[in-house]
Amino acid sequence: MNIQITMKSFIRMATVVAIATATFGIAGCASHPAGKTVSAKKPASLPWPLVIHDPAKHQTGAELWAENCMRCHELRSPAQYKPGEWAVIIDYMRLKAGLTGEQARKIENFLKESSQGS
Secondary structure, three states, X not given: OOOOOOHHHHHXXXXXXXXXXXXXXXXXXXXXXXXXXXXXXXXXXXXXOOOOOOHHHHOOHHHHHHHHHOOXXXXXXXXXXXXXXXXXXXXHHHHHHOOXXXXXXXXXXXXXXXXXXX
């Protein structure tokens, strides 16, 4: 089954959808008695402020380092690089590993502190 949509048929289809949407919207409004106000149902209460729980937020830099870096390669000793070198490595690897800014900062701080102590 080979379906080809030309620009003309696409515009025709978009027009039909727009008309149908407008028609149903107007028909929905016309079905209410004149002068009556219709109120929407109150949504279920949400916790305020809305809090998103991030389990990684409570992990240490060492835990994040072991968990994320070990997925792709063997872990290197923090003493293998100087603190400034770790900063460059973390900037690069953050994108590849899909780390949040907070996770990358925790890992970088752990590696910098560990490399200075060695």
